Amino acid sequence: MQITPTGTLRVSVIHGPNLNMLGLREPDIYGTDTFDDTNRKIRDHARSIGVEVRITQSNHEGAIIDAIQDAVSWADAIIINPGGYTHYSIAIADAIRAVRLPAVEVHISNIHGREEFRRHSVVAPATAGQIAGFGTASYLLALDAVRHLIMDAKH
Numbered sequence: 001m002q003i004t005p006t007g008t009l010r011v012s013v014i015h016g017p018n019l020n021m022l023g024l025r026e027p028d029i030y031g032t033d034t035f036d037d038t039n040r041k042i043r044d045h046a047r048s049i050g051v052e053v054r055i056t057q058s059n060h061e062g063a064i065i066d067a068i069q070d071a072v073s074w075a076d077a078i079i080i081n082p083g084g085y086t087h088y089s090i091a092i093a094d095a096i097r098a099v100r101l102p103a104v105e106v107h108i109s110n111i112h113g114r115e116e117f118r119r120h121s122v123v124a125p126a127t128a129g130q131i132a133g134f135g136t137a138s139y140l141l142a143l144d145a146v147r148h149l150i151m152d153a154k155h
Contacts, residue, residue: 008052009150011143012071013042015057016064016083022108022136029109031135038136045140049147061085061092068095077146078103079139086111086121096126102149104142107132 015035018025023034033041039055046053054075056067064085071078078101085092086107096103103126110133111118124130128149131138 008050009077009147010052010054010075011046011146012067012075012078013053013055013139014064014067014071014078014080015055016081016085017059018083019081020057020059031108033136038139041136042139042143045143049143051143051147053143061089064092065095068092068099071101072099075101076150077101079106079142079146080104080123080127081106081108081139082121082123086123087117088122090122093123093126096123102146102153103127104145104149105130105132106138106142108135108138109133 020035022030022038023032035057042053042055058064058067064082068078068080078096080096080103082089082092082105086105105121105123105127107130111121112132121130129145131141131145134141
């Protein structure tokens with residue numbers, strides 16, 4: 001754990017494929033918040049609870065793995081929405097296990113109430129937990145969750 005001397009928790013927020021299309025992509029499923037709106041909400045909430053965030057997005061599996069591996073050098077936790085990689089990327093799950101940082105998997109929609117193939121996550125077993133179905137607020141709930149995970153581990 002690398003909490004800064006001022007006590008600030010540092011969290012890497014990683015958006016997977018197609019999340020840069022929020023606001024345009026199937027608003028009936030993913031809502032009308034744009035990608036920029038979502039990131040603003042994440043930054044605002046993080047600031048309000050004393051958390052520093054770095055936000056990245058990639059449509060490429062290798063770049064997501066690079067972001068996970070990069071987090072080990074500066075972050076205390078990871079919040080990840082693996083998007084479509086949720087259902088088959090053993091490599092992303094392995095990267096999360098390798099860095100040994102607390103991680104929370106996030107989904108905007110309730111993946112458990114959607115098509116059968118979306119109901120299984122190969123990433124979830126590598127994480128402390130999963131938050132799904134609360135729209136872009138799922139990210140804010142995940143910020144609260146990792147903060148509690150880290151603070152509980154300190155005591």
